[in-house]
Amino acid sequence: MAISNYLALAAALFAIGCFGVMSRRNTIVVFMCIELMLNAVNLTFVAFSKMHGELSGQIGVFFVMVVAAAEAAVGLAIIISVFRSTLSVETPDSSELRL
Amino acid sequence: MMSVDTNLALVPLLPLVGSLAAFLVGLKARNLSGWIASLASIASFGVVLSLFGKLGHGATFEYNLFNWFSVGDLSVDFMLRFDALTAVMCLVITGVGSLIHLYSVAYMHEDESKHRFFSYLNLFLFSMLILVLGGNLLVLFIGWEGVGLCSYLLIGFWFKNLAYAAAGRKAFVVNRIGDAGFLLAIFMVSQWFGTIDFVELAQKIGAIDNMQSYIPVLTIIGICLFVGAAGKSAQIPLYVWLPDAMAGPTPVSALIHAATMVTAGVYMMARANFIFEHAPYAMAIVIVISVLTAFIAGTTALTQNDIKKVLAYSTVSQLGFMFMAAGSGAYWVAIFHVVTHAFFKACLFLGAGSVIHGCHHEQDMRHMGGLAKLMPITFVTYLLSTLAIAGIAPFSGYWSKHAIVAALGSNTNPYLVGVLEIAVVLASITAVVTAFYMTRSLAMTFFGEYRGHEHPHESPILMTAPLVILAGLATVAGYYGGDLAHYLEGVLPKGPYFHKESIGEALSHSWTAIAGVLAALVLYTKLREIPGKIYKALAPIGNLLTNKYYLDEIFGALIVRPLEGLARLLWIKVDQGIVDGTVNGTAAVVDVSGEVVRSFQTGQIRTYMVLMFLGMVALMALYLAL
Numbered sequence: 001m002a003i004s005n006y007l008a009l010a011a012a013l014f015a016i017g018c019f020g021v022m023s024r025r026n027t028i029v030v031f032m033c034i035e036l037m038l039n040a041v042n043l044t045f046v047a048f049s050k051m052h053g054e055l056s057g058q059i060g061v062f063f064v065m066v067v068a069a070a071e072a073a074v075g076l077a078i079i080i081s082v083f084r085s086t087l088s089v090e091t092p093d094s095s096e097l098r099l
Numbered sequence: 100m101m102s103v104d105t106n107l108a109l110v111p112l113l114p115l116v117g118s119l120a121a122f123l124v125g126l127k128a129r130n131l132s133g134w135i136a137s138l139a140s141i142a143s144f145g146v147v148l149s150l151f152g153k154l155g156h157g158a159t160f161e162y163n164l165f166n167w168f169s170v171g172d173l174s175v176d177f178m179l180r181f182d183a184l185t186a187v188m189c190l191v192i193t194g195v196g197s198l199i200h201l202y203s204v205a206y207m208h209e210d211e212s213k214h215r216f217f218s219y220l221n222l223f224l225f226s227m228l229i230l231v232l233g234g235n236l237l238v239l240f241i242g243w244e245g246v247g248l249c250s251y252l253l254i255g256f257w258f259k260n261l262a263y264a265a266a267g268r269k270a271f272v273v274n275r276i277g278d279a280g281f282l283l284a285i286f287m288v289s290q291w292f293g294t295i296d297f298v299e300l301a302q303k304i305g306a307i308d309n310m311q312s313y314i315p316v317l318t319i320i321g322i323c324l325f326v327g328a329a330g331k332s333a334q335i336p337l338y339v340w341l342p343d344a345m346a347g348p349t350p351v352s353a354l355i356h357a358a359t360m361v362t363a364g365v366y367m368m369a370r371a372n373f374i375f376e377h378a379p380y381a382m383a384i385v386i387v388i389s390v391l392t393a394f395i396a397g398t399t400a401l402t403q404n405d406i407k408k409v410l411a412y413s414t415v416s417q418l419g420f421m422f423m424a425a426g427s428g429a430y431w432v433a434i435f436h437v438v439t440h441a442f443f444k445a446c447l448f449l450g451a452g453s454v455i456h457g458c459h460h461e462q463d464m465r466h467m468g469g470l471a472k473l474m475p476i477t478f479v480t481y482l483l484s485t486l487a488i489a490g491i492a493p494f495s496g497y498w499s500k501h502a503i504v505a506a507l508g509s510n511t512n513p514y515l516v517g518v519l520e521i522a523v524v525l526a527s528i529t530a531v532v533t534a535f536y537m538t539r540s541l542a543m544t545f546f547g548e549y550r551g552h553e554h555p556h557e558s559p560i561l562m563t564a565p566l567v568i569l570a571g572l573a574t575v576a577g578y579y580g581g582d583l584a585h586y587l588e589g590v591l592p593k594g595p596y597f598h599k600e601s602i603g604e605a606l607s608h609s610w611t612a613i614a615g616v617l618a619a620l621v622l623y624t625k626l627r628e629i630p631g632k633i634y635k636a637l638a639p640i641g642n643l644l645t646n647k648y649y650l651d652e653i654f655g656a657l658i659v660r661p662l663e664g665l666a667r668l669l670w671i672k673v674d675q676g677i678v679d680g681t682v683n684g685t686a687a688v689v690d691v692s693g694e695v696v697r698s699f700q701t702g703q704i705r706t707y708m709v710l711m712f713l714g715m716v717a718l719m720a721l722y723l724a725l
Contacts, residue, residue, distance in 0.1 A: 022708045030704070 006047035014040035027079050027089045031072070038068050104153075106146055107162040107179045110189060111228040113143040118221035125214020133204035136217035140200045140224055144193035151186045157589040158182075161234065172293050178234030180297070183590045187434060187583070188231040188366055191441045195358045196224050198565035202449055203350040205561035206456060216256060216348065223249035227359050231366060236285045236295040239367065243281065243331065246360045247274045253355060254347040263346035270340040277330015277337055281367075284323035288374075291316055301373040314377060321374050321381030325388075328364030333415045334422060335392045339651055341415055345407040349452030352407060357414050357448050358441035365421045365437055369430040372592055376428070383514035385426030386507070390522040390529075393419025395648055397529040400536040402634075402644040405462050406451045409540045413488065414444060416529060420503050423526060429506035429594040431587045436499040438583070439576050443487040443496060446569035447537075450481035453558040453566065454544055461551055464540060469549035473556065476563040478545045480570035485541045487573040489534035490612040492605030498577030500530055501608065506595050527611070534615030542623035 013036055020033030042061045049057030083089055117139020125132030150160060160181040167175045181189070200220060207213045226245025233239035247270075255267025289295050291313075292303050307313055328334070333341040344356050355361070368375060368385075375382055393416045400412035417440050424433035455462055457474050471478040487494035490501070508523050515522070549555065557563070581597040600608070622630050634641040643649070699710075 018712060022705055022712060025705070 280326025332364030353448035389422030538619035
């Protein structure tokens with residue numbers, strides 16, 4: 001299979017994720033979209049790794065996954081604590097830190 | 100012959116330690132501070148005496164404390180040097196200083212912050228001793244600035260009176276003008292001769308082959324040095340601070356503004372004689388200024404009614420006499436007058452202090468009178484000192500003043516041709532005027548009926564004893580003129596010979612002074628209405644004298660007010676406009692731009708995301724385009 005197919009799929013996934021982050025108000029959905037973007041990048045890593053016959057790209061994927069897991073833990077904790085104080089997970093509601 | 104003597108450091112160190120101790124102990128026990136300060140002063144006097152005893156003829160003691168700094172070829176040591184000239188000055192400073200310290204213990208008895216007073220007084224002694232012991236121009240300059248500081252602190256000692264504080268400030272500012280001249284001279288000396296040490300400098304200047312080409316430089320240096328001396332020693336046009344300096348306590352006036360500090364300029368000129376020797380033009384300026392100063396200050400003293408103001412103008416006038424001698428190259432005569440003047444003027448000031456003390460802080464002579472019976476010791480000492488300053492043989496003032504007029508008369512400065520005769524006449528008139536105004540103050544204070552409303556009383560023995568000692572010295576010091584001349588040989592140029600006349604001869608030579616004394620005595624005791632009539636008849640002159648030749652007003656119009664205007668301009672336009680404007684403008688720019696940038700900061704995560712996305716797209720586009 002040609003590399004361009006993988007890249008096209010990854011670009012599509014990334015664009016969907018990016019659009020979601022910009023347009024959705026629900027923090028949890030935004031979070032999922034970020035995961036989508038990360039996985040789009042992972043896909044390009046693996047594709048290029050296969051094309052070049054090298055493993056370093058796949059190692060990169062593990063790093064991204066580890067970071068994504070850590071980010072999910074921290075991010076969800078933030079969302080929960082924000083929810084506890086504001087009873088909302090909508091992003092515009094949490095702008096009171098602005099001066 | 101030079102030898103090292105570490106005791107030299109003790110001379111200034113004792114008053115320095117005394118200054119600290121007097122203050123710190125005085126915080127707890129006010130009455131001890133005066134005794135501590137006196138003790139330090141007397142101890143210093145003792146060390147000076149022992150050094151004086153050990154010092155052979157023409158010998159010098161040196162003590163190099165440390166190398167202060169060296170820059171390029173210029174190396175400056177913190178060098179103390181004790182030669183015959185320094186010995187004479189040190190003896191006067193610590194000797195008269197000790198007497199004045201003891202006097203002050205009684206005089207300042209009731210003052211609440213006397214620990215401060217005695218601390219300053221000792222600090223002054225320290226600075227003054229550094230000034231005369233300094234082996235090079237910079238160490239001398241430390242002392243020079245130190246005495247200026249102490250003078251400022253002590254003039255404004257009663258700083259709660261704003262006029263007194265202003266007088267201190269005036270003295271400080273006027274002195275700065277002179278100091279600027281002195282500093283310029285030091286810079287030029289180091290620039291041209293590569294050393295500022297007095298001994299090395301004298302050798303270098305003595306070894307110059309083509310002196311003709313150095314004369315302009317030496318002349319400018321000499322003039323700058325004299326500007327410094329004119330500031331410290333109250334010569335025209337910088338003398339205006341000294342009469343105001345009478346705001347300080349009277350012992351301060353005696354010590355600083357009569358006996359020691361104001362003679363620093365004369366000392367400095369004598370010390371730098373090897374420069375002035377080759378600067379006849381500068382010497383001519385010294386003569387003109389000093390004669391004018393002596394005359395103007397002397398005549399101003401005629402109409403003053405404040406007893407301390409009379410003495411202040413008299414001091415300015417006598418300093419003029421000292422510079423006449425120094426300007427004529429008769430340095431030992433100048434130092435001779437410094438010494439005799441220190442005795443009789445310190446005695447007069449302390450006498451005035453005793454009178455002020457006895458009359459409960461009355462200084463106006465119109466409210467005194469008849470004190471001769473009430474304060475006999477003060478009266479006799481004041482009388483002796485008056486005769487001394489009037490220049491009547493056999494008292495000391497006669498010998499020094501006659502030597503000065505003789506030196507002035509035999510001046511051969513080519514720049515003074517035609518001027519010298521006028522100078523001699525003015526100096527002689529001033530000498531008579533001196534006799535007149537001093538007798539006037541004597542008569543107004545001690546003769547006739549008491550015109551005040553207090554109950555004058557004689558001062559305690561602690562105050563009268565220094566008076567007696569100083570009056571005794573003022574009486575006999577004149578006989579030692581020849582010894583002094585011999586003693587100072589080798590340090591100072593030889594100068595004129597001291598004429599030791601018999602009493603009869605001397606008396607016949609002092610007839611003008613005697614006439615002045617008698618005239619004043621008659622006018623201010625028997626014919627008391629006459630002076631007022633003379634004053635009315637000569638109203639323009641009288642007003643001129645009462646208003647001190649309008650010098651303060653002239654300075655105000657010519658210098659102070661333009662400077663004030665300039666300061667106001669700099670303050671409002673430059674400081675508030677440009678400097679503050681720049682600072683405030685910077686803040687305003689940040690403020691406004693912050694307001695603008697602030698609107699991007701919405702707090703909406705989605706907005707940030709969009710901006711981030713757009714930024715990333717832009718960066719990528721840039722990357723692809725390149």
